Amino acid sequence: MNIRVKLIFFTIYIASILCVSRFSGYTSDASVTQHNRSFGKVEITFRLERKTMEASNQFAVWIQNQHGEVVKTLFVTRYTAEGGYEIQPDCLPRWVNRANAHTIPQEEVDGFSGATPQSGWHTYTWDSTDRKGNQVPAGYYNFIVEASYNRKSSVLFMGLILTRGQEMTVEAQPGFYPEDYSVFGLNMIERVSATYIP
Numbered sequence: 001m002n003i004r005v006k007l008i009f010f011t012i013y014i015a016s017i018l019c020v021s022r023f024s025g026y027t028s029d030a031s032v033t034q035h036n037r038s039f040g041k042v043e044i045t046f047r048l049e050r051k052t053m054e055a056s057n058q059f060a061v062w063i064q065n066q067h068g069e070v071v072k073t074l075f076v077t078r079y080t081a082e083g084g085y086e087i088q089p090d091c092l093p094r095w096v097n098r099a100n101a102h103t104i105p106q107e108e109v110d111g112f113s114g115a116t117p118q119s120g121w122h123t124y125t126w127d128s129t130d131r132k133g134n135q136v137p138a139g140y141y142n143f144i145v146e147a148s149y150n151r152k153s154s155v156l157f158m159g160l161i162l163t164r165g166q167e168m169t170v171e172a173q174p175g176f177y178p179e180d181y182s183v184f185g186l187n188m189i190e191r192v193s194a195t196y197i198p
Contacts, residue, residue: 039135039198040163042126044074044143046192050119051149055088057116059147059189060095061124066140070099072131073112074124080148081113090152094144128163138164143172143194153178157192169195 042063050057060076076095085096095101108131126143130136145157159172172192 040128041197042128042141042143042161042163042194043123043197044126044145044192044194045121045123046145046157047121047190048117048119049187049190050116051188053150055091055151056149056188058084058091059116059145060092061143061145062095062099063126064098064142064144066142068098070131071136071141072126072129073099073104074126076109076113077116078113081109088151090154091148092146092154094146094154094156136163138162143170145172145189145192147189149188155189157189159192159194161194161196163196165198167195167197169193 044061048059058077058080060080061074063071063074065071073095076092080092080096081101085091085093085101128136140160140162143159143161146154148154154177156175156177157172158175159170161170162168170193172194174190174192
């Protein structure tokens with residue numbers, strides 16, 4: 001076998017290896033992408049005690065990624081969601097800012113807003129999708145509940161949960177704004193937790 005024939009066979013051999021490697025790599029990448037997706041759900045639960053004070057009982061529940069971006073809003077009381085924050089700037093200011101509330105289309109607002117529910121236990125479920133319905137990668141996400149009480153007082157519960165692996169439950173810690181909210185309105189929303197269910 002002369003040198004030219006050997007070179008041809010060698011070239012064909014290398015090309016076949018590259019094709020197989022490329023195909024295998026594609027399969028592997030697809031497998032990794034599938035593995036890294038989050039197909040479970042997160043249930044956020046808390047107790048609400050409605051108040052009779054003016055400008056109270058407004059709250060928002062949302063999921064945020066590690067870059068501080070809102071992945072999906074799960075619920076916002078209708079008054080705030082439909083523009084009440086323009087009349088009362090202290091009404092759920094963190095959700096309004098993070099979600100860029102003024103840019104959200106009305107049909108999307110209709111999908112996550114509602115009247116303030118009655119006192120009692122409430123659960124809001126995140127299906128591991130973003131606001132457009134796309135599946136998001138598995139990983140760590142913040143679950144957040146913000147509530148406004150008596151105009152300028154508010155509470156913000158935040159917890160970090162992993163959407164991968166076994167079922168887990170995380171309790172959120174509250175922050176009060178200003179701090180005297182903890183004296184006057186602590187029990188408007190309390191015992192916020194989230195459970196990841198694979």
